[in-house]
Amino acid sequence: xxxxxxxxxxxxxxxxxxxxxxxxxxxxxxxxxxxxxxxxxxxxxxxxxxxxxxxxxxxxxxxxxxxxxxxxxxxxxxxxxxxxxxxxxxxxxxxxxxxxxxxxxxxxxxxxxxxxxxxxxxxxxxxxxxxxxxxxxxxxxxxxxxxxxxxxxxxxx
Amino acid sequence: xxxxxxxxxxxxxxxxxxxxxxxxxxxxxxxxxxxxxxxxxxxxxxxxxxxxxxxxxxxxxxxxxxxxxxxxxxxxxxxxxxxxxxxxxxxxxxxxxxxxxxxxxxxxxxxxxxxxxxxxxxxxxxxxxxxxxxxxxxxxxxxxxxxxxxxxxxxxxxxxxxxxxxxxxxxxxxxxxxxxxxxxxxxxxxxxxxxxxxxxxxxxxxxxxxxxxxxxxxxxxxxxxxxxxxxxxxxxxxxxxxxxxxxxxxxxxxxxxxxxxxxxxxxxxxxxxxxxxxxxxxxxxxxxxxxxxxxxxxxxxxxxxxxxxxxxxxxxxxxxxxxxxxxxxxxxxxxxxxxxxxxxxxxxxxxxxxxxxxxxxxxxxxxxxxxxxxxxxxxxxxxxxxxxxxxxxxxxxxxxxxxxxxxxxxxxxxxxxxxxx
Numbered sequence: 001x002x003x004x005x006x007x008x009x010x011x012x013x014x015x016x017x018x019x020x021x022x023x024x025x026x027x028x029x030x031x032x033x034x035x036x037x038x039x040x041x042x043x044x045x046x047x048x049x050x051x052x053x054x055x056x057x058x059x060x061x062x063x064x065x066x067x068x069x070x071x072x073x074x075x076x077x078x079x080x081x082x083x084x085x086x087x088x089x090x091x092x093x094x095x096x097x098x099x100x101x102x103x104x105x106x107x108x109x110x111x112x113x114x115x116x117x118x119x120x121x122x123x124x125x126x127x128x129x130x131x132x133x134x135x136x137x138x139x140x141x142x143x144x145x146x147x148x149x150x151x152x153x154x155x156x157x
Numbered sequence: 158x159x160x161x162x163x164x165x166x167x168x169x170x171x172x173x174x175x176x177x178x179x180x181x182x183x184x185x186x187x188x189x190x191x192x193x194x195x196x197x198x199x200x201x202x203x204x205x206x207x208x209x210x211x212x213x214x215x216x217x218x219x220x221x222x223x224x225x226x227x228x229x230x231x232x233x234x235x236x237x238x239x240x241x242x243x244x245x246x247x248x249x250x251x252x253x254x255x256x257x258x259x260x261x262x263x264x265x266x267x268x269x270x271x272x273x274x275x276x277x278x279x280x281x282x283x284x285x286x287x288x289x290x291x292x293x294x295x296x297x298x299x300x301x302x303x304x305x306x307x308x309x310x311x312x313x314x315x316x317x318x319x320x321x322x323x324x325x326x327x328x329x330x331x332x333x334x335x336x337x338x339x340x341x342x343x344x345x346x347x348x349x350x351x352x353x354x355x356x357x358x359x360x361x362x363x364x365x366x367x368x369x370x371x372x373x374x375x376x377x378x379x380x381x382x383x384x385x386x387x388x389x390x391x392x393x394x395x396x397x398x399x400x401x402x403x404x405x406x407x408x409x410x411x412x413x414x415x416x417x418x419x420x421x422x423x424x425x426x427x428x429x430x431x432x433x434x435x436x437x438x439x440x441x442x443x444x445x446x447x448x449x450x451x452x453x454x455x456x457x458x459x460x461x462x463x464x465x466x467x468x469x470x471x472x473x474x475x476x477x478x479x480x481x482x483x484x485x486x487x488x489x490x491x492x493x494x495x496x497x498x499x500x501x502x503x504x505x506x507x508x509x510x511x512x513x514x515x516x517x518x519x520x521x522x523x524x525x526x527x528x529x530x531x532x533x534x535x536x537x538x539x540x541x542x543x544x545x546x547x548x549x550x551x552x553x554x555x556x557x558x559x560x561x562x563x564x565x566x567x568x569x570x571x572x573x574x575x576x577x578x
Binding site: 041042043045046049051052053054055056057058059060061062063065066067069070073074075076077078147148149150151152153154 | 258259352353354355356357358359360361380381382383386432434435436438439484489500501504505507508511512513514515517518519521522523525526
């Protein structure tokens with residue numbers, strides 16, 4: 001695949017990923033990852049100091065499916081709408097089929113009867129595996145700017 | 158009708174309906190005057206507040222910011238290795254002298270007029286103290302030793318740092334009572350502590366609602382479907398409830414995880430027997446301590462929770478922000494001699510707690526719903542009768558009780574009102 005096509009596919013992946021969560025099709029979210037994967041959300045204040053604690057930490061696609069299960073079956077949470085604005089998705093480097101990519105993201109949340117609020121902004125540092133038919137995330141790391149979150153961070157980013 | 162005595166529905170008189178604390182009037186969560194008195198009496202009074210872990214400031218010159226009530230404080234490590242906690246407010250004109258969260262420096266210098274303090278808060282430098290070329294300057298009798306940063310009383314419990322604005326506060330051991338002190342030191346046992354990271358949330362609702370939530374085993378097996386579905390907690394599991402005799406306001410729930418079937422599930426409307434995890438590593442804990450306790454949930458009056466659950470260790474510190482909002486600061490930690498496998502277990506099991514926690518999200522959400530319901534009905538009253546109406550712990554140690562919440566308010570009333578009226 002030539003360079004331009006690969007770049008188009010990566011952009012497409014980022015767009016479809018955000019759509020999946022924001023359109024309310026969370027059960028399809030784990031499919032964006034390969035079986036062996038690493039998914040993390042970490043606040044910048046921890047990330048800059050090399051500290052690994054953050055709201056979400058998953059070491060397999062199974063763990064992502066478990067989070068979807070919790071979201072749909074067990075977690076008590078109020079209904080909300082989400083809109084993620086993703087920009088600057090690009091390939092930083094490639095090592096064989098593994099592409100190191102990054103993007104910027106702003107997540108907006110609207111609770112029932114609420115005005116739209118900014119939930120978080122940040123950067124993502126990802127690894128995409130292009131060895132299969134479809135592009136899949138091998139790693140996704142979301143580093144958000146604030147240490148502080150308003151309420152709960154219920155849905156993945 | 159005398160409004161000041163009787164009050165109105167939206168401006169109720171500050172009365173408590175009963176002698177016992179089985180009735181808690183909702184104005185304690187909404188009244189601004191009461192909140193100000195809480196700050197003065199509790200947060201800035203003779204009580205202990207968590208300010209950090211000592212290994213975060215390992216070297217002389219290191220400092221970090223912390224918060225007690227609404228005040229910013231600086232936790233510093235001086236040349237002699239001692240730790241001080243200083244009010245972050247210049248003796249000159251009150252400005253916050255330090256804005257950084259972490260850092261290292263030999264002195265503390267206020268950016269406005271460059272008044273300079275040493276790491277113990279002593280004032281060591283005042284520009285133009287003797288004026289310029291013999292003109293101006295401070296009076297001869299200006300005594301720098303009287304204008305240092307206000308120093309708090311500090312205690313270091315094997316790495317967990319506590320501070321108080323009131324020097325007359327009893328020692329932590331006397332403050333907590335022997336049993337709660339024992340449980341605190343079960344976790345802070347002398348092994349060097351390592352912080353794995355922090356998480357912070359702004360949660361809607363009065364700060365006391367969070368402390369009540371952790372003192373409430375009633376909700377744990379009803380609200381938290383994730384907890385009970387995967388056998389992480391059941392109301393009847395073997396354990397102890399330890400309540401401090403002096404205050405009834407410090408508690409520990411320490412229990413051993415059930416390995417068998419959960420009981421009482423017929424009464425839990427949300428119990429789901431069919432749920433299975435794909436990645437079971439989340440719920441597989443390795444034994445770490447000499448005893449068999451797998452869960453220790455401890456609430457220390459007024460604003461701290463210490464939890465050990467499996468291999469996840471966290472401190473949760475409540476910072477009030479007015480009557481209707483608070484900040485929850487999570488400190489996740491392990492020990493410096495943990496191997497990578499142990500650290501991974503701690504990181505993995507942290508998915509249960511925090512802003513995205515499989516268990517904690519439920520609490521964050523219902524606290525928000527509590528805030529909405531309470532703030533517009535300050536004239537109403539909360540009812541705490543599960544397990545009786547008094548605050549003494551049940552003799553059989555059962556956990557099906559709201560006694561710890563009644564105990565919190567018994568103590569709260571003696572502090573805030575002087576008596577039980």
